[in-house]
Amino acid sequence: MSKTLFITGASSGIGAATARTAVESGWNVGLFARSEDKLGALVEELGDQALALPGDATSLNEQRAAIGTLVERYGKLDAAFANAGMGLSAAGTEKGDPDEWETLVKLNVLGLLWTVKAAMPQLKANTGHMLLTGSAAGRTHIKGSVYGASKWFVHGYGGNLAQEMREWGGRCTVIAPGMVDTPFFDEAKPDKLKPEDIARAAVYALEQPAHACVQEMFVMPTG
Template sequence: MSTKALFITGASSGIGAATARLAVAKGWHVGLFARSKDKLEALADELGDKAVVLPGDVTKLEDIKSAIADFVAKTGGLDAAFANAGMGLSAAGTDAGDPEEWEQMVSVNILGVLWTAKAAMPHLKERAGHLLLTGSAAGRRHISGSVYGASKWFVHGYGGNLSEEMKEFGGRCTIIAPGMVDTPFFDEPKPDKLQPDDVARAAVYALESDPRCAVNEIFLMPTQ
């Protein structure tokens, strides 16, 4: 039984599901966390006994704590956690934006990252573990009125701060920052943009880098 265990939020589709598939192929056990139990179970059926279905809401700290505890009970420990869950907005900008939608997005994109880090940290300390955060090209530049982009600026800033904090116990934090990715995040397919597998390969590269090497950020952009 592999001792490597990776907990993934937003695991039911897109980047999260692609990372789970690649991690399992590399010998990791994966904890699949998302709201959609049916999608998680379908993915786990595909991945086999290295996958654990952990339904829950990323905006609820207790859901994440409970899921990680269940995962650790099955695997014996936690080597990495991927705070990947995120959402966008239907209306861009400040004047046209929907405050209720902002509140929901902040709960997912900011609090969801904080809750994942908070819940995982005690377990990661035991194994000099690794945190991955899904950032974005939108968190590295200014976009007119973008509240979504501002939420990703938080991820980039917090990820750098986590890197400093985790050095205290030999841990690492990596921000995976893609440009446009062809995922269900968008209503229309984007076949010429990055694919979830591209982002998954970046995530697993960071995880499997030598412990002496802290990969603080991987920034991916589509060539087209």
Template sequence: MARTLFITGASSGIGAATARAAAAKGWNVGLFARSKDKLDALVEEIGSDRAMAVPGDATSLADQQKAIASVAEAYGGVDAAFANAGTGSSGGGTEGGDPEEWEQMIRLNVLGLLWTAKAAMSHLHESKGHLVLTGSAAGRKHIKGSVYSATKWFVHGYGGNLAEEMREFGGRCTVIAPGMVDTPFFDEAKPDKLQPEDVADGVMYALEADPRANVQEVYLMPVN
């Protein structure tokens, strides 16, 4: 029986690349993001027998609960969830930063990730499943005045805590920590940096590791 992966931020970048990679390896994928048109296009690309679109807002716990329940009903359960949705900021440090931008970023990068964990946990408990979180190389070092980096420090800390919690029922938790990735996250293309497919490969490495092995972090950096 095919395993099932729920992905937030699935409409582009790392989320879409992971959906393609998972489907290629025989997984069913539930695709969650705000952009219904992009999700529908990705379902058409992958195939409706393997993928389903569940549009919603990652900052809404109710939206995520409804979406993952729909995926579980369609495929008979959920074996893994990828809390991938996130956003950055324009910088400016503490003195020059934009508090409204901070609030939006924290709602998505911190609360949105918490909502994925909360919405998925009962399903993952039942399946002894796997939770994957998108962290960042920025969450492993100090960057002058970076609030974005601080949100990713949260992801890394919480990911370790989740790994301990999930260990009690045979589940696993992995933080994916990439350096710069060429995604719509940036205004200009960065073709010499990591590609979304590189990060998707890291996600699949963790998900397909032997059940006795919990790959708690995958740290990826571009060569250049």
């Protein structure tokens, strides 16, 4: 039986690229994001191995419902990728927008926690794997960066979660990209990483033998 992967932030960028790479490797994928039109187009491209699951990552109930629908379709859940996230338009603390910070924390921190919480029963039942999108910004100090601090949380929590999941044979991987040329940025970054680079890293981690865990992976542009 094919394995099944749940992906948040799946409508574009790293999430969509991971869906394509996973399907090429024989996985079924559940595509979770708010953009129903983009999800529909991606399912049309990927075929029967993909299922559109429109929803808001900041809602635990919507993520639980989506995973339930995915398991009904494919029979089980083997892995989940908490990939949904956002940056900030105003950098730093003094010039930062508190309302924007609140939105960021709801998605980058709570949304990620909701993915783990919603997926955990199924992952535990299938000795599954949790992927989290961290960042190179989550391992260095950037002047006043609230976004970077949210990614420090991901790296710290990911290490803690790996210890928890190890008790029942599960695995947790933090994928930490450097700058990636995605819609995350207002301007194109043609000399930086591509979403497909991160997708290959994610699937590499997923397809390691059961006795091996890639706990943290950095993918950096050479330029």
